[in-house]
Amino acid sequence: MTIAEDTAAAPTPAETRKPILEAKRLVKTFGRVVGLDGVSLQLYPGEVLAIIGDNGAGKSTLVKCLTGAEIPDEGQLFLDGEPISFKRPQDARAAGIETVYQNLAVSPALDVASNLFLGREVRKKGILGSLFRVVDSKGMRKMARDELTELGISTLQDVTVPVENLSGGQRQAVAVARAAAFGSKVVVLDEPTAALGVRESGQVLQLVKNLRDKGIPVILISHNMPQVFEVADRIHIQRLGKRAATITPQSHSMTDAVAIMTGARTA
Numbered sequence: 191m192t193i194a195e196d197t198a199a200a201p202t203p204a205e206t207r208k209p210i211l212e213a214k215r216l217v218k219t220f221g222r223v224v225g226l227d228g229v230s231l232q233l234y235p236g237e238v239l240a241i242i243g244d245n246g247a248g249k250s251t252l253v254k255c256l257t258g259a260e261i262p263d264e265g266q267l268f269l270d271g272e273p274i275s276f277k278r279p280q281d282a283r284a285a286g287i288e289t290v291y292q293n294l295a296v297s298p299a300l301d302v303a304s305n306l307f308l309g310r311e312v313r314k315k316g317i318l319g320s321l322f323r324v325v326d327s328k329g330m331r332k333m334a335r336d337e338l339t340e341l342g343i344s345t346l347q348d349v350t351v352p353v354e355n356l357s358g359g360q361r362q363a364v365a366v367a368r369a370a371a372f373g374s375k376v377v378v379l380d381e382p383t384a385a386l387g388v389r390e391s392g393q394v395l396q397l398v399k400n401l402r403d404k405g406i407p408v409i410l411i412s413h414n415m416p417q418v419f420e421v422a423d424r425i426h427i428q429r430l431g432k433r434a435a436t437i438t439p440q441s442h443s444m445t446d447a448v449a450i451m452t453g454a455r456t457a
């Protein structure tokens with residue numbers, strides 16, 4: 191991507207603030223296939239940033255570079271203004287970047303509370319926890335209930351229900367709640383509503399708004415234009431491995447966004 195193209199992204203008031211997460215000119219190739227061709231992205235505090243683009247435009251590759259699932263060939267990431275690099279997803283997670291991938295990262299046979307704490311189980315106090323590794327189930331259940339209540343997830347009060355008994359939307363809510371818990375700085379969602387019905391999608395979108403209102407910025411990949419325009423503060427448009435534009439629901443219509451996505455017009 192040329193510098194001229196890069197700065198063509200619509201200036202918005204948000205861009206006078208400092209990004210919490212920033213990518214500068216990321217390049218990622220797979221053999222001869224160019225996944226990302228010099229892509230820059232900014233995520234500001236308190237916003238929902240949607241990433242849209244046609245199939246193969248580089249959305250997932252971009253997000254994978256932000257979350258340690260892919261290592262970019264070139265370019266630089268910044269978190270809170272500091273240069274940072276991730277070698278594996280755990281690195282990004284440790285830095286406070288939580289990702290919910292499309293193929294749900296929940297364990298169906300485990301209950302809601304156990305899913306929320308998967309990999310970070312709370313041990314009982316004292317020798318039972320430190321030596322015998324006994325998990326504090328009661329404590330985790332209470333923390334799980336508190337977390338769900340704080341996120342406004344009201345349909346899920348029984349945290350002892352196995353996740354396989356939940357609806358698709360509720361499962362997705364558990365995955366998002368898991369990402370939002372534990373003091374994360376940024377939550378990244380790749381197509382969180384793709385497999386959901388209208389009502390369930392609505393619940394997940396509400397959850398995204400709740401996260402933002404709680405102060406956690408969200409990056410949301412979606413193909414669903416009405417949803418994007420409902421929930422996003424800004425919209426990063428990928429096209430053929432490049433950032434074609436960054437727009438807002440106020441500056442552009444859905445028709446404009448699709449035209450930019452397909453190359454029928456520029457921003």
Ligand SMILES: Nc1ncnc2c1ncn2[C@@H]1O[C@H](COP(=O)(O)OP(=O)(O)OP(=O)(O)O)[C@@H](O)[C@H]1O
Binds near residue numbers: 220223224247249
């Ligand atoms: N692991 C890989 N090996 C080879 N090519 C890859 C790999 N991952 C992505 N690509 C290629 O990089 C390009 C961008 O893919 P990416 O998955 O990022 O697109 P996308 O925008 O997420 O598309 P979709 O909407 O279909 O999910 C595509 O041409 C894809 O085939």
Ligand SMILES: [Mg+2]
Binds near residue numbers: 249250
């Ligand atoms: Mg993808």
